[in-house]
Amino acid sequence: MPKYRNTFPSGAAGALAAWRRRALSRAVHRGWRWVQDAGSVTAERPGPYRFRRIGAHTRLAFPLGTVFGERWIELGEHCIVGEQVTLTAGMMPGHDLGPDPVLRLGDGVVLGRGSHVIATREVTIGDDVFCGPYVYITSDNHSYDDPHQPIGRQWPRSSPVSIGSGSWLGAGAVILPGARLGRNVVVAAGAVVRGEVPDHAVVAGVPAKVVRRWDEERGWIPEPRR
The missing domain is CATH 1.20.5 (Single alpha-helices involved in coiled-coils or other helix-helix interfaces)
Incomplete structure (x- = not known):
């Protein structure tokens, strides 16, 4: 042995x-x-970044992900942006998007670690929206008009995105171009959302569908499991 x-x-x-x-x-x-x-990164210590606005008590954790187009990015007050979060405005650095902001975070927004917010059209995230880790929000998607050309070489389509105040986006959720989420919406982990979601709704699945909603007279429909 x-x-x-x-x-x-x-x-x-x-x-x-x-x-x-x-x-x-x-x-x-x-x-x-x-x-x-x-x-x-904070309003007092912006480092190399020149955001259009950083609200008081907002903090972007180090290390950041990819950040460019800061001139068109507004961050509200009391926001928490986790490590490795990507915030971009425009297709690439140096892209002129005009005089108005393109990516706007309201007050009290939380973006979990590794999340991405990609904006070439208006992306508006309301107050007190909480995002779990690795959430992906984009105003752009690849087109597939020509089946004989590589998809990555085809010009993308863009559409504004809005997420209502008080909403919660679970880990790994994907918010596609043109999505319009109402107030206090819950997006389940891993859901892929497109189109309009009413206030006080819970959506889940791929593609995401409403699985529960709040009615002022009847309460939750269907009722939560006990």
């Missing part, structure tokens, strides 16, 4: 090595927290 030896130091040498590993780990984590704090 092969014999295995303990390759870890023992005694005083082992204790010293363990202390060094713990000290290094603490230093790395403290250093990373310092980098995250120093790299975060």
Whole structure:
């Protein structure tokens, strides 16, 4: 039978090595927290970004995802933008979109880690909209007019998107061009939404459909499971 030896130091040498590993780990984590704090973007510390507006107490976590077209991006007050969130206005950096804002976040919006908001047409997210991680919101989609050409080479179609105040978008939800979500809408995780969604509705599925709605006289239809 092969014999295995303990390759870890023992005694005083082992204790010293363990202390060094713990000290290094603490230093790395403290250093990373310092980098995250120093790299975060606020109205007082915009870094290299020149957003049209950053509201008071809004914070974009470091590291950010892809960000360009800041001149056409407005961020309301008390927003939380997680790590690796992409915010873009225009097809590419340097694209002139005119005098008005294109991407607007209301007050108190939360964008979870890894989410994307892509706007070449107006994308409006109302107050107190909460998004889980990896939500994808876009005003653009590839066209498929010519079946003989690569889809990625065909000019995309664009349509405005609006998300009503107080809504909740679950992890991995996709909001397609032209979507118009009412107030206090719940989008289930992984749902793909297009078209119009009424106020106080719950949508789920691919494509997303209304699975529950609120009626002022009858309450929730159908009633929630107990």
